Each structure stands twice: as C-alpha cells, then as structure tokens.
Amino acid sequence: MSFESWHDFLYMGGHYAFVWSAYGIGVVGIAFILLRPLNARRRFFAEQAQRLRRQAGAESGEYDASRTA
Amino acid sequence: MNAIAFVRRPSSSRAFVAQLQRDLLIAFRSRADFVNPLMFYVMGIALFPLGVGPGPERLALIAPGVLWVLALLSTLLSLDALFRRDFDDGTLEQMVLNVDPLFVGVLAKVGAHWLVTGLPLALLSPIAALMLFLPGGAVGTLVLTLLIGTPILSLLGAVGAALTVSLKRGGLLLTLIVLPLYVPILILGAGAVTAAIDGLDPSAQLAWLAAILALMLTLTPFAAALALRVGLE
Amino acid sequence: MSALKTLWHRLGSPRWFFEISAPWATGLLVVGLLGIAVGLGWGLAIAPPDYLQGDSFRIMYLHVPAAILSESCYMLMGAAGVVLLVWRMKLADMVIAAAAPIGAAFCSIALVTGAIWGRPTWGTWWVWDARTTSVLVLLFLYFGVIALRQAMPREETAGRACAILAIVGVIDIPIIKYSVDWWLTLHQPSTFKLTAAPSMPPEMYLPLLVSVLGFYAFFVGVLLLGVGNEVLRREHRTQWVNDLVRSRAS
Numbered sequence: 001m002s003f004e005s006w007h008d009f010l011y012m013g014g015h016y017a018f019v020w021s022a023y024g025i026g027v028v029g030i031a032f033i034l035l036r037p038l039n040a041r042r043r044f045f046a047e048q049a050q051r052l053r054r055q056a057g058a059e060s061g062e063y064d065a066s067r068t069a
Numbered sequence: 070m071n072a073i074a075f076v077r078r079p080s081s082s083r084a085f086v087a088q089l090q091r092d093l094l095i096a097f098r099s100r101a102d103f104v105n106p107l108m109f110y111v112m113g114i115a116l117f118p119l120g121v122g123p124g125p126e127r128l129a130l131i132a133p134g135v136l137w138v139l140a141l142l143s144t145l146l147s148l149d150a151l152f153r154r155d156f157d158d159g160t161l162e163q164m165v166l167n168v169d170p171l172f173v174g175v176l177a178k179v180g181a182h183w184l185v186t187g188l189p190l191a192l193l194s195p196i197a198a199l200m201l202f203l204p205g206g207a208v209g210t211l212v213l214t215l216l217i218g219t220p221i222l223s224l225l226g227a228v229g230a231a232l233t234v235s236l237k238r239g240g241l242l243l244t245l246i247v248l249p250l251y252v253p254i255l256i257l258g259a260g261a262v263t264a265a266i267d268g269l270d271p272s273a274q275l276a277w278l279a280a281i282l283a284l285m286l287t288l289t290p291f292a293a294a295l296a297l298r299v300g301l302e
Numbered sequence: 303m304s305a306l307k308t309l310w311h312r313l314g315s316p317r318w319f320f321e322i323s324a325p326w327a328t329g330l331l332v333v334g335l336l337g338i339a340v341g342l343g344w345g346l347a348i349a350p351p352d353y354l355q356g357d358s359f360r361i362m363y364l365h366v367p368a369a370i371l372s373e374s375c376y377m378l379m380g381a382a383g384v385v386l387l388v389w390r391m392k393l394a395d396m397v398i399a400a401a402a403p404i405g406a407a408f409c410s411i412a413l414v415t416g417a418i419w420g421r422p423t424w425g426t427w428w429v430w431d432a433r434t435t436s437v438l439v440l441l442f443l444y445f446g447v448i449a450l451r452q453a454m455p456r457e458e459t460a461g462r463a464c465a466i467l468a469i470v471g472v473i474d475i476p477i478i479k480y481s482v483d484w485w486l487t488l489h490q491p492s493t494f495k496l497t498a499a500p501s502m503p504p505e506m507y508l509p510l511l512v513s514v515l516g517f518y519a520f521f522v523g524v525l526l527l528g529v530g531n532e533v534l535r536r537e538h539r540t541q542w543v544n545d546l547v548r549s550r551a552s
Contacts, residue, residue: 002350009347013357015422022418023342026364029411030338030520033404034331037527044534049551052544228470232463236453245449246467249442250474253481260485281477292470295387299462 084168085177092181095154106147106186107193113139114197125202132201133211133262137255139197140190140215141222145244147186148226151178152234152297161234165297172290175297179220179227179290187219203266210265210275214258217278224282224289225250231296253281313393316533317542323526330523337516341367344509352506361419363510367517368412369437373475375405375521376440379447380472383465393529395461396536398468399451400528404521406444412437436475436482443471457536 003009012019096103117135118128155161168174194215198208229247233239261274312318345363352359379398386394416434420426428434447464454460502510537543 002348012360013351015356015358018358018418018422019346019360022361022364022415023346025414025418026342026368026411029368029407029414033407033524034335034520036403037400037524037531040531041527041534044531044538045547045550048538048543048547052547052551225470228466232450232467233453235459239453242446242449242453245442246446249439249446249478250470252439253474253477256481256485277481288473289470292466296463296466299459299466302456302459 081170081173085173088164088168088174088177089181092178093184096181096185102147102150103185103189106143107189109146110139110143110190110193111197111200113142114200117201129202129204129266132198132203133207133259133266135201136194136197136203136211136262137214137218137259140194140219140258141248141251141255143190144186144219144222144226145247147182148223148230148247149240149243151182151227151230153230156234156301161297162301165301171294171297175227175231175293176290179223179293182227183220183223187223188216191215191219203262206268207262207265210271211262213275214261214271214278217275217282218254218258221254221278221282221285222251224285224293225254227293228289228296231293231300233300234297235300254278257281314391316393316396316537317540319393320530320533323530327523327526327530330519330526332523334516334518334520334523337512337519338367339516341509341511341513341516345513349506349509350503355423358419358422361415363513365412365415365419366510367514368408368415370514371517371521372405372409372412372437372440372444374518375401375408376443376468376475377472379405379468383468383472386461386465387469392536395458395465396529396532397525398447398461398464400525400532402444402447402451402464404524404528406441406448408521409437409441409444413441432479432483435485436479439478439482440475443474447471 010016010020114135117131121127121131152161155164164174165171191212194211195208198211203211226243226247229243229250232246233243236242257274257278261271261278264271264274342363345360349360349363351357379401382394382397382401385391386398413434416437417428420428420434447467450467451460451464454463534543534546
C-alpha cells in the first residue's frame with residue numbers, strides 16, 4: 001500500500017482535485033462506451049417486438065389505429 | 070488476332086495531357102475560381118496586422134505560421150470546385166467511364182488545380198511575407214516550402230473532394246476531413262521557415278516535405294479515383 | 303491454414319458472426335472491466351508515488367491506455383477498410399461503423415485526462431505535448447469518418463467512402479506523429495516526458511500493463527457488441543432476426 005490511511009489516499013498528496021476528477025471522467029467515459037451499445041440493443045429488441053406485434057395484429061384483420069406505415 | 074487489336078488505343082500520357090489542357094482552359098475562362106483564393110490569401114494575411122497590431126517584431130514572430138495557415142485555408146476554399154463543376158454538368162461521370170486508368174485523369178485534374186491555385190500562391194507569398202515583416206533571408210525558404218507543400222495540399226484535398234463530391238453541402242465536411250491530414254504539412258512548412266529565420270538549416274524539413282510529396286503523388290490519385298467511383302455510384 | 307480459410311469465409315455471413323460473437327462479447331467485457339478495475343486500483347493505491355510528480359502521475363493509468371486504444375482502434379478501422387475494399391466483406395463495413403464512435407470516445411477520454419494531468423505538472427490546462435497533440439489530430443480524423451458516414455445517404459456508398467478515408471488516415475498517422483514529435487522538440491527544450499514507460503520501475507509499470515490489457519479486452523468486447531447491433535439493424539427484416547426478437551420478447 002502506498003498510502004498510510006484512507007485520508008491520505010483520498011488526499012492524493014494534494015492533487016486530489018486532479019486525480020479524482022480525471023478518474024471520474026474516465027469512469028463516466030467507460031460507462032458511456034459500455035452502455036451505449038447495450039442500450040441500443042435493448043431498444044432494438046423492444047422496437048422490433050412492437051413492430052412484429054403490430055404486423056401480427058394487422059394480419060389477423062384487426063384495425064390498428066396506431067399504425068403509420 | 071481480332072480487329073480490336075488494330076485500333077490504336079489512346080495512351081495514358083495523351084489522356085493526361087488532354088485532361089490537363091481542358092481543365093486549364095476552363096480555369097482560365099472562369100477567372101473567379103482562379104483569382105478568388107489568391108485574393109482571400111492576401112486579404113486574410115492583411116487581417117493579422119489589423120488584429121494583432123502593426124508592430125514588426127510580433128508580426129515577424131507569427132509570420133511563418135500565419136503565412137502557412139492561410140495557404141492551407143485558401144487551398145481548402147478552392148478544393149470544392151475541383152470536381153464539383155464537372156460533377157454538376159455530367160462530365161465527371163464521363164471521365165470516370167472513359168479515362169482508363171482513372172488515376173491519370175485525376176492526376177491531371179489535380180495538376181491543373183495546383184497550377185492554378187498552389188503555384189500562384191507560392192509565387193505571391195513574398196508579397197504577403199512583406200506585409201508580415203518576414204525577414205528577407207527566410208522568404209526564399211517560404212517560397213520553396215510552398216512550392217513543395219501546396220501540391221501535397223492539392224493531392225490530399227483531392228481525396229477529400231472526391232469523397233464529398235456527391236454531397237449537396239459537402240464543402241464543410243470536406244474541410245473537416247482534410248484538415249487533420251494537413252497538420253504535418255503545416256508543421257513542416259512553417260517549421261522550415263522558422264528555422265530559416267533563426268539562421269538554421271531548413272533542409273531537414275524540406276527533405277521531409279519532398280518525401281511526403283513523392284509518397285502522396287503515388288498514393289493519392291488511386292485513393293481519389295476510387296473515391297470518385299464510390300461517390301458516383 | 304484451411305481452418306483460417308474456413309473462418310474467413312464464415313465471416314462473410316453476418317448471421318454467423320452474430321451468433322458466434324455474443325458469448326465472446328460478454329466474456330471479454332467481464333474480463334476487460336475486471337482488468338481495468340484491477341489496473342486502475344493498483345495504480346491508484348499500491349504503486350509508489352512518482353519522484354517528481356507526486357501522486358498526480360496516477361492519472362497515467364487512465365490516460366495512457368485510452369490513448370493507446372484510440373490509436374489501435376483507428377488502425378483497426380484502416381485494416382477493416384482494406385478488407386472492405388479488397389474483399390467486399392460486409393462485416394468490415396460494420397466494424398468501421400461500430401469502431402468509430404468508440405475510438406472517438408477513447409480519444410476524448412485521453413485528451414481530457416491528459417489536460418487534467420498537465421495542469422499540476424506544467425501549470426497550464428492545455429498542454430501541447432507530443433501525445434496530447436497527436437491524439438487531438440486523431441480525434442479530428444475520427445470526426446471526419448463519423449461525419450462522412452452520416453452525410454452519405456446510401457449505406458453501401460458510405461461504407462466504402464469511410465473505408466477510403468480510414469486508410470488515408472492510417473497512412474497519415476505515422477507522418478503526423480513524426481512531425482508532432484519533431485515540432486515539440488523544437489518548441490519545448492524540456493526533455494521531461496509525461497510517459498516515460500521504459501524507465502519506470504516495475505511497481506509502476508505493471509499496473510499500467512494490466513490496465514492496458516484490460517482496456518484492450520474491454521474494447522474488443524464493446525466492439526463485438528456494436529458490430530452485433532449493426533448486424534441486427536441491417537438484417538432486421540430477415541427470418542432469423544424476427545425469430546430472435548420473438549424468443550426474447552417471450
């Protein structure tokens with residue numbers, strides 16, 4: 001361990017503002033890179049499921065007022 | 070032996086010369102495309118004393134960078150017209166279909182472009198250098214770096230212009246694509262002039278510029294030709 | 303050799319790729335995130351402080367991998383561009399499309415962390431050092447590819463145009479790096495470099511290695527995810543995708 005105590009660790013030898021803001025931005029960035037495709041996939045499946053449901057409904061002869069295409 | 074073998078195929082060099090002549094003729098007919106980038110260069114340079122103050126020391130300090138950055142911007146301004154006029158009236162498609170290998174035609178167009186924009190810019194630069202109090206000993210280096218560098222700008226710019234030729238407002242996108250590629254040329258060109266001002270030998274930068282020119286001469290016509298084919302699909 | 307050839311041919315089928323890549327993506331993401339967490343934690347807490355910079359040098363464990371990854375990502379885009387243009391493999395187009403935003407994000411992380419690192423080290427927020435400058439130009443290159451893809455209406459044309467741009471960019475990168483390096487030795491006589499990798503003691507170097515490897519695994523995992531999304535999007539009208547949607551919905 002390079003630090004004597006939790007306090008020393010958080011203090012980062014006086015550079016706490018720089019180290020923690022940089023790491024904060026880094027973590028946010030990594031989260032963004034990870035979540036973007038995960039979200040896109042989830043959205044894709046949701047939208048496609050909705051589309052298939054509408055299609056199935058139309059094929060069975062129901063009138064679907066929400067269909068725009 | 071079939072009859073086709075007896076037909077004399079047009080040689081690449083004749084195609085090159087023909088395309089070059091055509092583009093030069095068109096350029097001279099439409100003076101605006103020819104003169105506007107040069108006027109922009111001179112006017113842009115003149116903005117700096119107005120903005121920074123007329124003191125010769127400060128102007129001479131920023132002169133190498135400013136002279137080069139403005140050369141970059143003037144070239145960028147003139148690039149959109151490289152393929153666009155021919156694209157608009159259909160002759161670009163004709164060139165893509167008829168000129169084989171296509172890179173010959175592209176090289177001719179880029180050559181005409183440089184003769185009409187880059188070369189006059191390089192020759193005009195001593196006047197611009199005067200406005201920024203560039204020390205006399207460095208002017209020769211400035212002209213030399215521009216003579217070697219502006220063809221590189223035209224070549225790299227041609228790839229960008231070819232990629233964006235079919236887009237309606239491709240001009241700004243063209244700038245976005247091409248500027249990062251221009252960075253090394255700027256660094257080397259302005260660096261050479263700075264070295265000349267300091268009394269150092271700029272031949273390292275000049276050699277690098279010449280090497281990059283040789284590389285781009287061999288590679289970019291193919292890239293631009295391919296990009297034209299892609300853009301015209 | 304023939305196993306490689308089979309693999310190459312299989313890659314021509316986006317569906318096969320999707321089915322194969324899903325478990326790999328998950329695995330790589332887990333391994334990657336773990337590696338990043340271990341590397342960063344090790345660098346933050348265990349590695350000794352730097353003799354000159356004190357504890358602010360720990361930003362390196364984030365900045366250096368981000369910069370390395372942003373460059374590797376662009377190289378990958380260039381290679382994929384060659385594959386697309388020469389072999390017309392649709393998957394290569396999807397790789398470029400998925401990789402560009404990831405690379406731009408890594409680039410931005412590298413730039414911001416580099417600027418923050420520069421502040422206590424040099425006293426100013428933005429520092430024109432070799433790494434940050436060439437990473438900035440790299441970010442511009444990424445913007446160009448992303449903007450070009452968005453501007454072209456037809457997908458196939460856009461893919462090939464971006465491939466050309468990526469290849470030109472990759473060829474230009476060594477030239478850019480050389481000229482920026484040279485430009486800096488001219489303007490900054492100081493020989494102090496922010497990333498003195500070989501001359502670091504192993505206590506400092508090892509967490510960096512772990513962090514870099516973690517970032518690589520993470521990158522490939524996210525890339526596989528992104529390419530999978532592209533496959534789904536382009537094939538959303540096919541039977542197999544519809545079946546997949548139905549099985550997920552239930």
